[in-house]
Amino acid sequence: MPVTVGGVSHTYLEKTPFEARALVDVSLEVADGEFVGIIGPTGSGKSTLIQIIDGLIRPTAGRVVVDGLDLSVKANLREVRRRVGLIFQYPEHQLFEETVTADVAFGPKNLGLPEGEVAERVREALRLVGLDPDRIGPRSPFALSGGQMRRAAIAGVLAMRPRLLILDEPAAGLDPRGREEILGYVRRLHKDLRQTVVLVSHHMEDVARLADRVVVMHRGKVVMDGPTAEVFTAGDRLRELGLRVPAVTELMLRLKERGWPLATDALTIEEAARRIIAAARAGAGRSGPAGGAPDERPGESPTGGGHR
Amino acid sequence: MAALISTEGLGHLYNQGQPNEVAALVDVDVAIEGGEFIAVVGPNGSGKSTLAKHFNALLLPTSGRVLVGGIDTRDQARMWEVRRMAGMVFQNPDNQIVATTVEEDVAFGPENLGVPPADIGTRIEQALRWVGMLEHRRHAPHLLSGGQKQRVAIAGVLAMKPRCLILDEATAMLDPVGRDEVMATVKWLNREEGLTVVHITHFMDEAAEADRVLVMDRGQVRFAGAPREVFSRPTELRQIGLDLPAMAELADRLRRAGLEVPAGVTSVEEMVDLLCR
Numbered sequence: 001m002p003v004t005v006g007g008v009s010h011t012y013l014e015k016t017p018f019e020a021r022a023l024v025d026v027s028l029e030v031a032d033g034e035f036v037g038i039i040g041p042t043g044s045g046k047s048t049l050i051q052i053i054d055g056l057i058r059p060t061a062g063r064v065v066v067d068g069l070d071l072s073v074k075a076n077l078r079e080v081r082r083r084v085g086l087i088f089q090y091p092e093h094q095l096f097e098e099t100v101t102a103d104v105a106f107g108p109k110n111l112g113l114p115e116g117e118v119a120e121r122v123r124e125a126l127r128l129v130g131l132d133p134d135r136i137g138p139r140s141p142f143a144l145s146g147g148q149m150r151r152a153a154i155a156g157v158l159a160m161r162p163r164l165l166i167l168d169e170p171a172a173g174l175d176p177r178g179r180e181e182i183l184g185y186v187r188r189l190h191k192d193l194r195q196t197v198v199l200v201s202h203h204m205e206d207v208a209r210l211a212d213r214v215v216v217m218h219r220g221k222v223v224m225d226g227p228t229a230e231v232f233t234a235g236d237r238l239r240e241l242g243l244r245v246p247a248v249t250e251l252m253l254r255l256k257e258r259g260w261p262l263a264t265d266a267l268t269i270e271e272a273a274r275r276i277i278a279a280a281r282a283g284a285g286r287s288g289p290a291g292g293a294p295d296e297r298p299g300e301s302p303t304g305g306g307h308r
Numbered sequence: 309m310a311a312l313i314s315t316e317g318l319g320h321l322y323n324q325g326q327p328n329e330v331a332a333l334v335d336v337d338v339a340i341e342g343g344e345f346i347a348v349v350g351p352n353g354s355g356k357s358t359l360a361k362h363f364n365a366l367l368l369p370t371s372g373r374v375l376v377g378g379i380d381t382r383d384q385a386r387m388w389e390v391r392r393m394a395g396m397v398f399q400n401p402d403n404q405i406v407a408t409t410v411e412e413d414v415a416f417g418p419e420n421l422g423v424p425p426a427d428i429g430t431r432i433e434q435a436l437r438w439v440g441m442l443e444h445r446r447h448a449p450h451l452l453s454g455g456q457k458q459r460v461a462i463a464g465v466l467a468m469k470p471r472c473l474i475l476d477e478a479t480a481m482l483d484p485v486g487r488d489e490v491m492a493t494v495k496w497l498n499r500e501e502g503l504t505v506v507h508i509t510h511f512m513d514e515a516a517e518a519d520r521v522l523v524m525d526r527g528q529v530r531f532a533g534a535p536r537e538v539f540s541r542p543t544e545l546r547q548i549g550l551d552l553p554a555m556a557e558l559a560d561r562l563r564r565a566g567l568e569v570p571a572g573v574t575s576v577e578e579m580v581d582l583l584c585r
Contacts, residue, residue: 042453042483146352173399173480175351175510177549202483205554244484247513247554247576254580269554273561276583280567 008062085162147178395465455486540571
């Protein structure tokens with residue numbers, strides 16, 4: 001679902017002593033089926049921007065068009081909120097029904113859909129986040145694990161069949177396995193169902209491996225916008241902006257500085273490993289061929305650990 | 309030398325004796341020496357927070373015992389001594405602010421302890437200097453960044469002159485800069501002031517900076533050791549549902565491909581040096 005943000009500015013408490021400029025002339029497009037990551041330090045305007053796209057905040061200047069609907073037209077707001085699924089941080093705090101099924105059904109019921117369709121959507125939404133509708137559906141949401149509660153809350157938004165899904169730090173506070181699960185389901189929604197996704201996160205590693213494109217915000221402005229690999233390999237620029245480069249990218253940049261013939265745009269550990277192994281086999285980093293040369297057995301390189 | 313904090317056969321049952329009884333800790337023996345920097349990792353529900361809450365008598369054992377500075381935490385008469393010795397900082401910075409200025413917030417703890425007003429001023433100043441927030445002393449806490457708020461919360465604990473600082477996922481809600489700020493502050497306090505630190509975290513990269521890592525799973529300490537040792541056990545960690553710091557994960561892959569990289573490498577610097585030597 002295409003989104004166009006054109007010259008949007010927003011000032012909180014305008015014309016008061018507490019006036020705060022949250023967004024300054026922001027322009028941005030999200031194309032249908034894209035996965036866009038938004039990164040930036042706390043206070044850079046990320047959450048104001050996503051609330052503007054969802055029609056929750058009315059910008060003080062500029063134009064926002066979501067799926068062809070102009071947000072300055074009040075009559076469009078309701079429809080836009082239906083088409084945009086905004087998942088805030090810790091969405092499980094908003095679970096309230098007695099069963100998971102009832103909780104996920106709440107939104108579609110409010111749309112006035114027939115009972116059969118509501119039930120169908122609930123089952124579909126629960127499956128999309130890996131929760132068995134028959135086993136988990138009848139249970140109290142409060143009896144679930146933290147990761148399951150988070151997924152149940154996300155199912156509640158998916159049951160609305162949003163055309164654009166916006167997630168603000170969806171894995172915050174979860175353990176590594178819970179984090180992997182949530183992000184895995186988000187990735188599948190995008191890959192398998194071509195769901196348009198906007199992911200706001202402080203976790204560079206997660207954004208690096210999920211997003212096709214990254215938008216960097218700083219003090220209310222979009223300061224970088226490009227393909228993920230391009231943004232993350234601009235290490236110095238990101239650091240200037242108070243952001244971090246994913247550890248693997250940092251490593252690739254440093255190896256390149258030390259003369260390794262490597263492409264630095266690896267975004268995942270797998271990719272980095274593949275490139276380092278290939279370069280090492282071609283002799284990078286050492287005077288002679290490194291560990292994995294074809295005539296050597298793995299792990300028993302005669303060049304030895306102490307060879308300098 | 310006796311450990312600063314030790315647990316002996318520590319068990320904790322929530323809802324003891326009821327149908328929904330849960331064993332959160334099972335027979336845990338740990339000893340934390342004064343001046344150590346300990347990271348505690350483990351999946352949600354593995355007992356990390358429950359364990360930490362025993363270190364300052366927020367929870368009492370349902371079996372076994374906990375000694376803090378030689379005091380049994382079940383000794384009601386000395387509970388406040390224990391609380392003063394081991395101060396805790398929690399996940400959400402906004403739930404921990406009680407006052408309208410930074411210095412009043414930091415004063416809250418020592419005032420409650422009955423510290424004479426003349427000393428309170430000195431303590432606040434020192435605590436805020438230690439966390440690098442002295443210039444913000446008259447600011448409103450709610451206008452600070454997440455990392456700054458957590459540093460103020462740490463100062464609030466420091467003003468009680470504790471021997472141990474316990475961070476219960478205190479970096480979980482922060483942005484990368486905020487996390488770095490808190491980690492740098494805590495490492496400095498540990499190194500320069502000899503403060504004992506217990507840091508509960510889901511971020512393996514943070515755990516890699518500790519002296520020792522405790523790995524918890526289902527109410528027990530599964531294994532413990534220096535980060536290098538702990539992170540050279542990828543299979544066991546993955547089984548428990550944990551991951552590795554990015555560099556340790558990469559090292560594991562490189563080793564399996566036959567490159568000479570020792571297991572348990574955790575920093576980018578170390579990896580660069582290893583690959584370029």
